[in-house]
Amino acid sequence: MISARVVRWLDDRLGTASFAKNALRKAFPDHWSFMIGEVALYSFLILIATGTFLTFFFDASSTPVVYRGAYTPLAGATVSTAYDSALRISFQVHAGLLFRQVHHWTALVFLAAIVAHMARIFFTGAFRRPRELNWLIGTTLLILAIADGFTGYSLPDDLLSGTGVRIAYSALLSVPFVGGWAAFLFFGGAYPTTETLRRFFSLHILIVPAAIAGALVLHLAMIWRQKHTQFAGPGRTESNVVGSPLWPVYAMRSLSIGLVTAAVVVLLGGLVQINPIWLYGPYQAWVVSSPAQPDWYVGWADGALRLFPGVSPRVFGHPIPSPFWPLLIIGIFFICVYLWPFIERAVSKDGAEHHLLDRPWQSPWRATVGVAVLSATLVLTLAGSDDVQARYLHVAVEYLAWIYRIAFFVAPAVLGFATYWLCRELGAREREHLAGESPWETVRRTPQGGFDGERERV
16 A cells, blocks of 8 residues: 555654654553643643634734724724734624633633642652752743733723723833833834734734744753653652553543533633623723722732832932832742752752652741742732622722732641641651551552652561
8 A cells, every 4th residue: 555655654764663662651640630731731722723713713913993883882882903803702703702712712711721730749759859950840830821811901992991901001010120121122103003903913913823833842851851751659760751652642631621621611711701801992092990899810910019108218319119129029929939959958958859749748947938938829819819809709909909918828727837837747647647557568668758669578
């Protein structure tokens, strides 16, 4: 057959048969938490597919036009071309609203999967040598995903997203000395400007997705080269991987995760309304929507801006606007995230290679730091919607702001202490359990808490 001849011809020149044979037999761990990364990967593919559909109908232009579409409450209103095309997608393009909502829901799932995946890596110590570089790539992926989500969220040019862009512009403008130049470069001038949407569109559909795709390929290639980490257990050592082969077990499991992810986001897109831009109305610079809240992945940054006191000290005679300080804290946070593998190595004095994972309670201080950071981030995220809460709870927004300011310091301390105590207790019980095992068998354990071999009879 011609196809067989082609395969043999390629194998003779490229040696693909031996590579494919070894690749299909590569073992993957069976633990469910390793599939979180698969959810992020399939979400990205769904974003590419739905985003491609939407680009056929979206026009990223700020040129004002008179709306004459199907949504009659806005008939005759002056809107931007971008907002007009977003409404046309929602009400006049077949399945347009479904694709818009699936795209938006998938973006939320994509960010959630990345955060959950990074949390799993952090709490189990999977970032340790030799995987520090992969942690750096993963953190970069998180930042790129946030940037892509924010630029895409801003494209419809509705009142809610326009207010968010105004906030981002003001925060960037507050950076001392270089803020004005950076804002001009990123937004194309003093916002609102006709260049902003065009630049966001280029970033959202081309530059940032290409960077994400490249980082994903590099991330997966490094995982393939370095082999997978795994939890300690019988037969699992620092030099092997115990699990299912790539084909057919892991491939079918991964495909199932992809189909379930697609089913969930399609159901959400078809049944649960999100970002109803026709209710918000077009963006007008002199109007601010309230109550309003951004998507959750930037809600914590908005919460930091809302909670930080309005102080503007002068440094060397130059005023430092109050929005800069939360921006500085966010920048320091991401620098610490980037450097965490090296920070932990310096603190623990552990420079050995690790292919076996820790249980979270096996490193109490790491778990304490992780829980404290996550709780502080949760407080900021809740503070990002304090105006919505004030409306429904009939409480003054100023009271909620002070509650969240106090909680920002109290919650990490209390939950961090509780986490440390719980980890110590779980570690003690684990040691007691191991010490009380049957006298007919012993388990050799490595200093890192893993199994050095299978159980043996005494």
